[in-house]
Amino acid sequence: MSEWGRKREVMLHYDQTVASYDAQYADEQTTKIRVALKNARLKENSLVLDMGCGTGLLFPYVADKAKLLIGIDISRKLLKQAQKRAKRHPNVILIQTDADYTPFKNQTFHNLFAITLLQNMPNPKTTLKEIGRVTKPEATIILTTLKKRFTQKIIPELLRKARLKITALKTTAEMKDHIIICRKQAVHSETRQRPTADGAHTHITLKSTHSNY
Numbered sequence: 001m002s003e004w005g006r007k008r009e010v011m012l013h014y015d016q017t018v019a020s021y022d023a024q025y026a027d028e029q030t031t032k033i034r035v036a037l038k039n040a041r042l043k044e045n046s047l048v049l050d051m052g053c054g055t056g057l058l059f060p061y062v063a064d065k066a067k068l069l070i071g072i073d074i075s076r077k078l079l080k081q082a083q084k085r086a087k088r089h090p091n092v093i094l095i096q097t098d099a100d101y102t103p104f105k106n107q108t109f110h111n112l113f114a115i116t117l118l119q120n121m122p123n124p125k126t127t128l129k130e131i132g133r134v135t136k137p138e139a140t141i142i143l144t145t146l147k148k149r150f151t152q153k154i155i156p157e158l159l160r161k162a163r164l165k166i167t168a169l170k171t172t173a174e175m176k177d178h179i180i181i182c183r184k185q186a187v188h189s190e191t192r193q194r195p196t197a198d199g200a201h202t203h204i205t206l207k208s209t210h211s212n213y
Contacts, residue, residue, distance in 0.1 A: 006122040007074060007098065014054075014075040021055055021078065025116075029057045032115055032179055036142045037061060039168045040181045046110035049134065051099050052117035056082035056092075062113070063089035072097050100126050104134045112141045116177070119146040128162035137186035144177040155180065 001009070014021070042048070045067045050058050053071030055078055063069050071086070072095045073079050079094050086092040097103060099117060112135050114127075121127045135141060141164060145155065152169070159166060159182060168181040 001122075003122040010120045011074045014073075015077040018055075018075070018077040018081055021081065022057075025054075026057060028176070029054070029115060032144050032175070032177060033058055033061055035170055035175075036113075036115075036144070036179050036181065039170060039179070040140050040142055042066075042140060043110045047108060048111045049104070049109045049113070051102075051112060051114045051131065052120070053082055053094070054078050054116075056085035058113055058115065059085045059089055059092055062111075063092055066091060066111075068093065070095060072099065072102065074098055100130050102130060102134060106133055107136045109135050110139055112139060114141070114143045116144055116146075118143065119149045124150075124158060125161065128158060128164065132162045132164060132184060135184045137184060139184045141182040141184060143180045143182065145180065146177055147171070148176075150178065152178065 017024070042062065042065050044065055046065070048062055048066040048069045050056075050062070050069060050071040053059075053073050056071060059069065059071070059082075069089070069092045071079075071082055071092060073082070074096065076096050079096055082094055086094055095103070099114075099121065100123075112131055114131060118124045118127060131141060150158070152171075155169070155178065156166060159180070163185045164182040165185050166180060167183050170179040170181075171177070
């Protein structure tokens with residue numbers, strides 16, 4: 001299956017299950033968010049990216065600490081649900097886009113969250129490179145990865161190639177995921193520019209939180 005075929009499959013899955021998304025995943029997702037935030041210090045008044053934001057479960061935990069919180073997702077229907085939470089936070093913006101080909105400039109964000117994202121991406125190395133591109137030097141990056149797909153042995157190598165240094169890795173027997181706190185390693189210059197996606201999967205929709213999808 002092509003990379004875009006895999007992404008389309010994921011998008012259709014979430015579009016079809018959006019009505020039951022919170023019932024299925026909210027408890028699990030909020031547990032991961034709480035554990036992550038206990039182990040990560042977020043900068044006040046910062047620019048934050050929620051990559052793969054789903055229905056916006058992260059927003060209540062982070063929006064009041066951020067100058068601007070941008071939530072992105074490939075699923076339009078998930079974003080419609082996320083908009084209901086976003087309306088409570090005037091500093092939240094939602095964008096429909098592919099996490100591998102985001103519309104942001106280099107070194108934009110102080111903090112980035114990718115909760116339950118990497119296991120849905122066809123090439124996690126590409127996604128991690130994009131995460132490294134859009135974050136500032138010394139940015140705090142919070143990832144969760146499914147244990148059955150990403151072992152503790154391969155995680156450090158994946159992150160090292162993206163210049164992301166692990167500062168904490170949390171897991172328990174009860175959790176399905178590893179919770180990884182990273183810091184982007186500072187470099188003298190950023191030379192990687194935003195990649196250009198091929199074909200039709202470049203559909204990007206930018207809306208304020210008070211507009212209708």
